[in-house]
Amino acid sequence: MRHWIVKDMPVTPPTLVDIEAARLRISAHARLTPVLRDEALDAEIGARLYFKCENLQRIGAFKFRGACNAVFALDDGIATRGVLTHSSGNHGAALAAAAALRGIPAHVVVPENANAQKLRNIVAAGATVHRCAPNLTAREALCAELQRTTGARLVHPYTDPLVMAGQGTAALELLDQVNGIDSFIAPVGGGGLMSGCAIALRSRSPHTTLIGAEPIGADDAQRSLAAGKVVSIEHPNSICDGLLATIGAVNYGVLARHRVEVLSVDDSAVRSAMRRLWERLKLIVEPSSAIAYAVLQAHSERFRGQRVGVLLSGGNVDLDALPF
Amino acid sequence: MRHWIVKDMPVTPPTLVDIEAARLRISAHARLTPVLRDEALDAEIGARLYFKCENLQRIGAFKFRGACNAVFALDDGIATRGVLTHSSGNHGAALAAAAALRGIPAHVVVPENANAQKLRNIVAAGATVHRCAPNLTAREALCAELQRTTGARLVHPYTDPLVMAGQGTAALELLDQVNGIDSFIAPVGGGGLMSGCAIALRSRSPHTTLIGAEPIGADDAQRSLAAGKVVSIEHPNSICDGLLATIGAVNYGVLARHRVEVLSVDDSAVRSAMRRLWERLKLIVEPSSAIAYAVLQAHSERFRGQRVGVLLSGGNVDLDALPF
Secondary structure (H helix, E strand, C coil): CCCCCHHHCCCCCCCHHHHHHHHHHHCCCCCCCCEECCHHHHHHHCCEEEEEEHHHCHHHECHHHHHHHHHHHCCHHHHCCCEEEECCCHHHHHHHHHHHHHCCCEEEEEECCCCHHHHHHHHHCCCEEEEECCCHHHHHHHHHHHHHHHCCEECCCCCCHHHHHHHHHHHHHHHHHCCCCCEEEEECCCCHHHHHHHHHHHHHCCCCEEEEEEEHHHCHHHHHHHHCCCCCCCCCCCCCHHHCCCCCHHHHHHHHHCCCEEEEECHHHHHHHHHHHHHHHCECCCHHHHHHHHHHHHCHHHCCCCEEEEEECECCCCHHHCCC | CCCCCHHHCCCCCCCHHHHHHHHHHHCCCCCCCCEECCHHHHHHHCCEEEEEEHHHCHHHECHHHHHHHHHHHCCHHHHCCCEEEECCCHHHHHHHHHHHHHCCCEEEEEECCCCHHHHHHHHHCCCEEEEECCCHHHHHHHHHHHHHHHCCEECCCCCCHHHHHHHHHHHHHHHHHCCCCCEEEEECCCCHHHHHHHHHHHHHCCCCEEEEEEEHHHCHHHHHHHHCCCCCCCCCCCCCCCCCCCCCHHHHHHHHHCCCEEEEECHHHHHHHHHHHHHHHCECCCHHHHHHHHHHHHCHHHCCCCEEEEEECECCCCHHHCCC
């Protein structure tokens, strides 16, 4: 059996056909999330905003789309050996939930210092959790060992083409739900969501301006696009805990090719945008999602009069911090 | 000009035709709110739950439906004099927002001890706020005086038939969105929402069991149905601040005639249900809404295997209490 280790292999990004196939494949499991609007937020930006609510997706984040596509695309023979990933966040829970739906094992490698709440989510979704020391070497060694011993298929959180294709289905849905999008904005972490959506939008709505939103403390995608190659940041730091990863090489390539522009804001702008979204939309969005609205606030002049698709990526906030 | 003072007049409840007319009348202004589902909550209750999200309605509550219907049903000649109500909560903001859309004045009588945040909402929606001493006599005197001096039409928060008809449109929408509802549950305060929905459901889905949810500290509707007449509670007390009003006579009549059963839970059950809904649905719902899920939790055996419509009535929570 060949072990598919992403980091050592050149990866070909998905095409529109792959994204359309993903949409069909996940349609029985993923939610068709609503698009919400709010007059007061429209007035604040001077644009018509269409919020695509992936915080209302299964497991509370868009990540379910990609994980579900990867899990259900496996041949039966391979699938029975299960799937494997490393994640301390939404991708781990998403892969576990998708594997449970297919009835196959899921192994999730989690660093020893991972957030206890997120760990509980992964366990609750039915995965076997494997702890490792919180460094890249330990993580890769454990992943390789688990691939050897279990035969499980590695599903990378953002460089896997099936994952990228799954994330792109959110943009295809949005295009069916809203008639004409001038600009589209989504957060950028590893770049799985933005690259999948960029491929879908460039094919189906070529005039749409594509904007990525990134925290200033983890602006590797913006720097990479400026440098013309992947640049990583030594110590990324932001309350946007879903956006700290360095952009994947394949994801960077898609963003560069499809002319995605990345704009960054600081954490205090994210905090105030999050508060505003909770207040007006009555939705729980996590900081890594609210950043898209923070960028709209900081650059409202660029969006004046436009129809703007805003991808709210997730809502997994630690409610223990709330007063009830 | 005749002044229409509800408390002195017998009121005829609306019919299905009135509710259908309301739906048409408000369709350009009110939002068609989504119905959300969650597998974990389904499993918890052992039923299929369909959450009708009126917290995502304009002004963050179902109240916009009734206020909008009342405002847009007025003849032009009467409308120009404006509308008037007494409310320290969502109805005041809803009436103000509807009046602003029609371009007519809104007067809202608010007790001096009203919550500052809710007051700001009413002012932000464009109403003229009139303060009065926090008692019934002062309120009615000021309302009567304002009717005399402005000629504004009084729109009662729950006994006005146009308001009841507007609230009933939420149930009509739900029936179009979900195929077959075995039970329907909604909170009961003054009874405007439950009575409007009961009329709609009894006509269009006669087999549906109708359940009202009420806080134990303000269980006047439950006591009224048991006593066979309206019973009021001296000092209602609950965190469900939208459910403290005594049920209106016309609303009581509808609940009794249409065999609505009211179940009650205590505030601690409401608090824990609210937490659960925030966590799973990623929606901000206020205590007065979360009570419906608290009743489902407390009486889950009654709903086993059913398809249950759950009306989430509003999401206007004071975010200043949150840690950001």
